[in-house]
Amino acid sequence: MDLPITFIQRTRPLLGEEWEDFKKSLEEPSPVSIRLNSKKIDVNTCIEEGVAWCSKGFYLPKRPQFTFDPLLHAGCYYVQEASSMFISQILKQYIGNEAVKVLDLCAAPGGKSTLIADAISNESLLVSNEVIRSRANILSENLAKWGFPNVVVTNNDPADFAKLEGFFDVVLVDAPCSGEGMFRKDAGAINEWSEANVKLCKERQQRILRDVWPSLKAGGLIIYSTCTYNLDENEQNVQWISEELDAEALPVDIEPDWGVNPSLMNGIPAYRFFPHKIKGEGFFCAVLRKTGEDNPKTRKFKPAKEKPSKTTLSAEARDYIKDKENHIYYQNKDSWYAFNKSLYPDVQYLKSALHIISEGVCLGEYKGKDFIPNQSLAMSQLLDKGAFPICELSWEQAISYLRKEALMLDNQPKGYILLTYKDMPLGFVKNIGNRANNLYPQEWRIRSADIPREEVRVI
Template sequence: MELPSSFTDYTRALLGVEEYEKLAAALEGEQPVSIRLNEDKLSESSFGHFRSSFEHVPWSAAGYYLDKRLTFTFDPLFHAGCYYVQEASSMFVGQALRQNVGEEPVVMLDLCAAPGGKSTHARSVLPAGSLLVANEVIRNRSQILAENLTKWGDSGVVVTNNDPADFSSLTDFFDVVLTDVPCSGEGMFRKDPVAVSEWSGENVEICWQRQRRIVTDIWPCLKPGGILIYSTCTYNTKENEENIRWIRDEFGAEVLPLEISADWNITGNLLSGEDFPAYRFLPHRTKGEGFFLAVLRKPGVSDGNTWAGQVKSREKGRKPQGKGAKTPGVSKEQLSALREWLAAPDNYEFIVNGNNVSAFPKEYLSELSALRSSLRIVQTGVDVAELKGKDWMPAHGLAMSIALNPYAFAREEIGRGQAINYLRKEAVVLSETAPRGIVLLTYKQIPLGFVKNIGNRANNLYPQEWRIRSGYLPEGVLELATITG
């Protein structure tokens, strides 16, 4: 790998000659492969062998290194949201959340969220009953973000497609804000050769200034006493420590320490003359790509009189929607039927948007209203049903959701060949004993999606835009179920 000379000169001066040579050698080496399991979908009894046989990512409770790269495109459990392919270093965000968020539910914003690795991780480690707003400014990437969060299966999510400045009206709204800001991408050199060719000193200058604008735009949205997590995948101090120093001095933020193990080999603050805590992952020291993270607390203490605090007070007195409540566009009988598709329907408000019905946690309806008044909403809660002709059909998001009533639909276990056909949105033929009508297909007992079985064939209800487009099936496919024993 031929690194840019200006990058080499700067980084050698930053790390020292010996450390830089070790870094450069590591960048020529093989990139580690890591995944993070969805513990809401995978039982300990089913995957205990996997957990005991593969190297654990030490700073992530559900992260594991793989000996070989799985054939992710052709792994049904990947499409079912049983795991996420995530770079190991970035899983350190989970430590920042676990150590700074208590047991009470919070409202969190992941501001630069696509494709969804940190959002799915945050959704797994936040306290039960929390709300996650996952935002992406680029429209097509926001659709990918929504897909990945849908597959992950938690209903306490809103996906938005906005510039950070669009959040300006949401003052004191979020308890936690994650800003995994766009950066010069030096930490991705080993993973993405394009990052090397696109790097320049001029781009570093553009990036650190843009990062400060992003933080300036979103800072008013963080509650007093709230937590800002700042991260990049780059090495230079301009985008890292110097920006943390600027946030501290500009906004009076407190830079918070994290408890880490010496065995993790995480490098600290590299800015001369500053001793605030910061956490760097260098590929020659830690098993992963380049990553930087710092945690800051906004000054002040929330007294419950912020906008969000007032909303919570109002919501406590709100009368929950009963089974007989009216939902525009859906009859009382239809709504009653749809409610049976969720395991705990009383916890949700059913929302009709055209030919679609979604379910959203009732306790956050006022927050959702505020988000809708300011932002472009891509997705809310869990998609429950869509109108096809005169019939309400279950949405694919329902099959992916952990809120699904496991007894609402007939199930049919299928093998790997049928699963790949289904994910390609090809024709699926079920066994003669399979029930007619809507059937939930499962693979290794994990929900994969719906079909409408009419006997001689089953109409495939998998989303067209999510289908596996490749008609080629490689030999020696390696999937999660294969390596779990």
């Protein structure tokens, strides 16, 4: 691997005698790891090697054709780099089962958001944001598949969150960075690297942190992470947060045999992942607590006005979800949604300040007298599977469905049918007798025609 000379000059002194081991590790294949959705899959059934700092993370011996595993599309697991799963250790130590409001500020494509969703309580709220609209749509898709019901996906600049003063208990800033930790996974990252870009990233990271800071309540936690090695974007920024934004850096419990490297600056608790010491990519992480007090004069937004519903949601549609007594049903444009009653005022508050891409569980919409169930409902952890006739698919049928091809279903009633694969919901069809209309979202479909001859099994 041809590393930039300036990168070598900057990084070699940080590693000292470990430099050659580090350089050699960049020539090795990247490990493949996944994280299971514990709300859908029993993590104890996985027999693969576990990720030491994340009980739901596992390494695979080789990289399968993930695209052709229906369980990936069902949200049973997420393909995530192992080092970044360290965020779960922070949440476990400092949040536990508390009911919290969490913002994942730079969330696309969704790995850390799905991790947060799996780690926080059912009474917690997750706001996942992405500033680039096309990436926000991908984020929304991945979170819908994960099925956590108390989530709102937004498409906003970090500065927009300043209006939500003192709203969040936890803010994760997985900051856009120079990407040094991705060198062996992405050759393009090497070509794009420069000292000038490191400086630009550091300044952008500080702007992002300053912009979002007012939205974090006093005593709340900010988790700051990058996938880079240099001091500029890492420890120096942690020091900047402490001094400029008035925060206290906190320690995280780690085990010696994990291979996690301590901070490279004295007096700053932070955690570094080097590929020659751990089974994963380059990663940096620190957690800080906001000191001071909240402003008692914080301006409150009035809830966004909702237009009167054009229709009434039927009792049958209300029964599509479990725990329906604790959820509120409402119409947004043509679709009907369900959201946790206790958290719904927060959703209204968010709508006053932010651009919402998706929220809660979209149940479906009426077309004439027909209520068409939405894909979000099929993926949701709240889905009551008993509300629909169920048709279990073979692997071949599941791939056809996920490619949005026509299906023929034998011995099935007419109407809306929930399709499953290995008992996991994949989505809906409308059976009209001689054929079934495929309702899988067009933008989610498998586009690749390189279908393997044998069933792909990952877990």
